[in-house]
Amino acid sequence: GAVVSQHPSWVICKSGTSVKIECRSLDFQATTMFWYRQFPKQSLMLMATSNEGSKATYEQGVEKDKFLINHASLTLSTLTVTSAHPEDSSFYICSALPQRPGLAGTQKDTQYFGPGTRLTVL
Amino acid sequence: RKEVEQDPGPFNVPEGATVAFNCTYSNSASQSFFWYRQDCRKEPKLLMSVYSSGNEDGRFTAQLNRASQYISLLIRDSKLSDSATYLCVVNEGGSYIPTFGRGTSLIVHP
Numbered sequence: 001g002a003v004v005s006q007h008p009s010w011v012i013c014k015s016g017t018s019v020k021i022e023c024r025s026l027d028f029q030a031t032t033m034f035w036y037r038q039f040p041k042q043s044l045m046l047m048a049t050s051n052e053g054s055k056a057t058y059e060q061g062v063e064k065d066k067f068l069i070n071h072a073s074l075t076l077s078t079l080t081v082t083s084a085h086p087e088d089s090s091f092y093i094c095s096a097l098p099q100r101p102g103l104a105g106t107q108k109d110t111q112y113f114g115p116g117t118r119l120t121v122l
Numbered sequence: 123r124k125e126v127e128q129d130p131g132p133f134n135v136p137e138g139a140t141v142a143f144n145c146t147y148s149n150s151a152s153q154s155f156f157w158y159r160q161d162c163r164k165e166p167k168l169l170m171s172v173y174s175s176g177n178e179d180g181r182f183t184a185q186l187n188r189a190s191q192y193i194s195l196l197i198r199d200s201k202l203s204d205s206a207t208y209l210c211v212v213n214e215g216g217s218y219i220p221t222f223g224r225g226t227s228l229i230v231h232p
Contacts, residue, residue, distance in 0.1 A: 034220065042224075043209075043222060043223070043224040043225055044166070044209070044222045046220070046222070049219075091163070093165050093166075107168075107171060108154075109153075109154045109171075109213055110156065110168060110171060111168075111211075111220060112168070113165040113166050113167070114165060115164070115165050116164070116165045118163075
């Protein structure tokens with residue numbers, strides 16, 4: 001239970017292209033999903049909080065026009081890195097917060113992470 | 123932003139050792155606390171939640187001290203497979219805002 005998937009698991013693209021990453025909660029619904037970025041040997045950095053049906057809340061220093069977040073349903077959030085550049089190369093991880101703790105083995109106030117997407121921009 | 127502090131380590135211990143990590147948090151309004159483990163190039167996985175006075179799960183014990191604003195993780199009888207980075211996560215009350223510590227690296231050697 002409590003499975004979160006991400007797609008793609010890795011992507012290599014040319015500078016200037018846009019990359020879309022999907023985050024899905026497979027066996028539970030999530031009103032809130034989070035997007036993180038992690039550079040090598042560094043800690044997770046929260047980029048934004050995504051709430052179903054409303055605009056995402058971005059952390060300070062994260063460009064909302066560059067990292068577009070859409071949370072169209074209770075099981076899907078997408079992150080689009082627009083006009084990607086080499087400095088955007090990183091490990092992007094999403095997490096989901098269960099709407100109804102207890103279902104699918106989920107616990108209250110607990111984030112369940114996707115396996116991450118490794119982005120390399122050439 | 124509210125701070126969550128962890129000793130980055132690495133903690134280098136032999137198999138069978140007992141090791142303890144601490145995590146301090148600055149926001150006294152924090153209400154829920156977690157330990158996650160993250161393996162190299164993988165996503166964090168929930169290790170255990172820490173509520174009220176703490177809890178135990180096999181070789182792992184987590185404790186919460188609200189007065190001093192820290193949580194701890196104790197690992198007994200360390201295994202090679204325990205080698206990982208251990209992340210402390212603290213949630214503020216009311217609106218759910220998670221704050222991650224930088225993680226403590228543990229290396230268990232034969």
